[in-house]
Amino acid sequence: MSEQPILSVRDLKVDFGSHRKPFHAVRGVSFDVFRGETFGLVGESGSGKTTIGRAIIRIYEAAGGEILFRGQRISGRISKDLDREVTRKIQMIFQDPMASLNERAKVDYIVAEGLYNTDRRLTQEQRRQKVEQALLDVGLLPEFASRFPHEFSGGQRQRIGIARALIMQPEFIVADEPISALDVSIRAQVLNLMAELQKERGLTYLFISHDLSVMRFICDRIAVIHKGLLMELADTETLFRHPLHPYTQALLSAVPMPSPDLRQDEPPVLYDESMHDYSVHLPVWCEIEPGHFVRGSEPELEAYRKIIAEG
Secondary structure (H helix, E strand, O other): OOOOOOEEEEEEEEEEEOOOOOEEEEEEEEEEEEOOOOEEEEOOOOOEEEEHHHOOOOOOOEEEEEEEEEEEEOOOOHHHHHHHHHHHHHHEEEEEOOOOOOOOOOHHHHHHHHHHHHOOOOOOOHHHHHHHHHHHOOOOOOOHHOOOOHOOHHHHHHHHHHHHHHHOOOEEEEEOOOOOOOOOHHHHHHHHHHHHHHHHHHHHHEEEEEOOHHHHHHOOOOEEOOOOOOEEEHHHHHHHOOOOOOHHHHHHHOOOOOOHHHOOOOOOOOOOHHHOOOOOOEEEEEEEEEEEEEEEEEHHHHHHHHHHOOO
């Protein structure tokens, strides 16, 4: 994993609604994603994690802050050349493999659509070859190119979505809950495929999910988001073994265990925002130990430091 971030998010804000009554979906989020890693963003439905992913690929406009890709600002107004470069180098795998594919288009057009928009110099034969190779790369047969999406299973449709992203030869992929709509038996296949492609191509992932058990399997680092704010960020194993923020602890307590006997004496952890007293000390985003960030007021941060010191 490189020491230089390929993507930097700095104090990102995303609003919806009118200027008079805006809804603040993302409220000052900051993090770095390093080249070659899988960075996880986890939270409940409505927490803002998908909004961040869509702001990175410029579907949603940032209301504040900035997003840097390879040191260049890609949020706000940018040149056409940079916009075309971002389109090529940053791709997205969407959550619903059925809704994200054009039902009226054949697979060869769906996979090659990005090439039509960014590289018009390619001949029809060159595009066909690239589509066939992209399908082979995700474990599908080249003859599938002449079929329609409804002829495939959910797992195959998601592989088509991955092929559509790969054909652009991206460096960075935003994977927005790529397995949540799939059967349990298919999820491991798609995760293993993504891990293999990452090793072969040196890809960097922003992996968005609400499932911490999946995140533990695939992510190098995880950031926990709640109501548009980051609560905690750490290496995956650090987060699982020593969660500091009460919201992180609540999320981890909800992860299903293989045997109910393992938790029969442990009551579930419930998160209540009223447990925080921010009337005097406002919460800040702080690196509590190297690589481990947490949100809290100064008294809370002091308590976290004691927990870390006690081991």
